[in-house]
Amino acid sequence: MREMTIYDAYRGNSPAEVAFPAQVTSEPRFFCGKRSQYTHESFEAQTPAGPVEVVDNVTLAPRIPVRPGDRIRIRGEMVHDPGREPIVHWTHHDPEHRHADGFIELRGRVYA
Numbered sequence: 001m002r003e004m005t006i007y008d009a010y011r012g013n014s015p016a017e018v019a020f021p022a023q024v025t026s027e028p029r030f031f032c033g034k035r036s037q038y039t040h041e042s043f044e045a046q047t048p049a050g051p052v053e054v055v056d057n058v059t060l061a062p063r064i065p066v067r068p069g070d071r072i073r074i075r076g077e078m079v080h081d082p083g084r085e086p087i088v089h090w091t092h093h094d095p096e097h098r099h100a101d102g103f104i105e106l107r108g109r110v111y112a
Contacts, residue, residue: 001077001100009078010049010086017100018088019075022047022054024066030058044085045072052078053087056104056111061092064104064111076102 001017009016022045029042038059043066045054054074056064066072076091077099091102093112103112 006047006049013080015077015079018078020047021073024068024070026068028066051085053085055087055089056091062111064106066106070106073105
């Protein structure tokens with residue numbers, strides 16, 4: 001999978017690797033993944049192309065202490081779910097090396 005600009009990925013329908021700046025717009029929520037049974041952190045963010053939901057696996061990567069208004073940089077995989085805003089996941093390393101390693105950068109610290 002090749003990396004796309006946030007604008008092309010946002011308008012597209014296929015999964016795409018993306019890297020972009022964003023501003024956090026919600027408090028983080030935590031849930032257990034239905035398939036993986038891993039704990040995930042989820043929060044909303046505004047990108048230059050539009051809003052996204054960021055989903056980070058905190059079983060594989062450290063929790064990101066985000067708050068609304070924080071400015072972040074994200075690298076991950078954007079996927080589309082009809083009727084919802086796009087989701088950006090794989091924002092951490094992939095222990096099985098099937099996905100490009102992602103990250104979230106907050107206040108100069110990289111969480112991966």
